[in-house]
């Protein structure tokens with residue numbers, strides 16, 4: 001049963017790798033960023049509330065995210081596995097996820113930490129901003145997202161490492177090489 005959590009700074013390649021792996025494992029790729037962006041595009045209630053935070057490079061408040069994850073993991077296609085990308089992003093979300101997974105009896109396999117140096121991340125994100133026109137990929141917002149990552153998300157590395165649930169993978173390699181390392185590490 002494939003149940004993986006992807007961790008790493010913005011621009012580490014979580015989305016790309018999670019998508020590749022979800023295809024080869026035949027489980028859904030659950031990206032909170034994608035879900036939120038589609039909510040914004042469809043101007044749903046959630047989207048209207050989330051847009052402000054996303055454009056500022058802040059985390060969207062937990063009260064908007066936690067229910068969304070609870071519902072998404074309860075969907076039929078998630079019963080036989082999933083790859084989580086972009087969640088959890090702070091200790092509160094990680095604690096919530098622990099409780100939720102216990103409640104629905106779905107233990108995860110491991111947390112994959114994609115490691116990429118800061119200067120590589122910044123140039124990747126600046127390029128993505130130009131190519132995809134994502135409104136949060138401007139240089140000032142990118143720097144702020146990295147700060148938010150350091151402050152709120154990075155502590156999760158020790159959180160999971162302390163429980164021997166963390167696996168680190170070098171994300172600073174060509175996409176296919178990262179995928180290959182990942183497949184080896186998670187043995188899917």
Ligand SMILES: Nc1ncnc2c1ncn2[C@@H]1O[C@H](COP(=O)(O)OP(=O)(O)O)[C@@H](O)[C@H]1O
Nearest residue numbers: 010011032033053054058059060065086087089
């Ligand atoms: N779990 C989450 N908790 C709070 N906000 C989130 C979460 N996931 C995504 N977001 C919001 O969506 C934005 C984009 O997320 P994502 O696509 O994962 O981007 P990246 O990892 O490239 O920064 C984040 O900057 C944040 O505002």
